[in-house]
Amino acid sequence: MVSARGKLAGYGYTLDRLLDIEREKILKMHELANEFISYDYYVFVSPMWNLNSPAILKAYIDNLFIAGKTFAHTINGPKGLLMNKKAIHLQTRGGQYTGTPMEALESGDRYLKIALRFLGIEVADSVITEGFDINPLKVPEILAQGQENARIAAKDFALNPVTV
Numbered sequence: 001m002v003s004a005r006g007k008l009a010g011y012g013y014t015l016d017r018l019l020d021i022e023r024e025k026i027l028k029m030h031e032l033a034n035e036f037i038s039y040d041y042y043v044f045v046s047p048m049w050n051l052n053s054p055a056i057l058k059a060y061i062d063n064l065f066i067a068g069k070t071f072a073h074t075i076n077g078p079k080g081l082l083m084n085k086k087a088i089h090l091q092t093r094g095g096q097y098t099g100t101p102m103e104a105l106e107s108g109d110r111y112l113k114i115a116l117r118f119l120g121i122e123v124a125d126s127v128i129t130e131g132f133d134i135n136p137l138k139v140p141e142i143l144a145q146g147q148e149n150a151r152i153a154a155k156d157f158a159l160n161p162v163t164v
């Protein structure tokens with residue numbers, strides 16, 4: 001996949017000049033990107049793992065960065081092509097980061113927002129539900145608050161639709 005990407009982007013190869021295995025891998029990547037592009041609203045849900053998101057989420061996002069399809073190189077720098085689309089991220093955390101010095105270390109929600117904005121998508125404020133591991137007795141309470149916050153965010157999505 002990496003060599004196919006290099007040949008297409010860096011050396012201007014056409015698909016038919018790739019090795020069969022390269023073509024197969026790159027077409028799978030385009031298939032995932034096409035599916036993603038076909039939607040107008042995205043809801044990402046992920047736990048914080050070691051200050052970031054689980055690796056599979058990063059791997060998924062890696063399939064969406066396709067020059068000429070989801071973003072373009074312009075003389076003014078890269079430009080996202082996925083306009084009029086909205087996303088939200090629901091993230092859960094074992095610890096407490098919001099309002100603490102730990103906040104600056106959070107990299108999963110931050111990266112996801114940066115990546116989606118890079119592609120042109122409008123990203124709403126994330127719904128963060130945190131403190132599960134440090135407040136085991138309060139889990140039902142934390143969960144109920146997280147669910148309520150998610151409902152509010154869903155209403156905001158519904159009341160402010162994108163122009164398609």
Ligand SMILES: Cc1cc2nc3c(=O)[nH]c(=O)nc-3n(C[C@H](O)[C@H](O)[C@H](O)COP(=O)(O)O)c2cc1C
Pocket residue numbers: 046047048049050051052091092093094095096132133
């Ligand atoms: C491998 C792993 C790493 C984790 N790293 C963090 C972390 O860095 N910070 C944190 O607050 N919670 C961390 N957690 C706790 C999870 O964020 C927490 O269990 C999760 O958000 C709750 O959702 P779940 O029920 O889907 O696991 C980690 C959990 C796992 C399994």
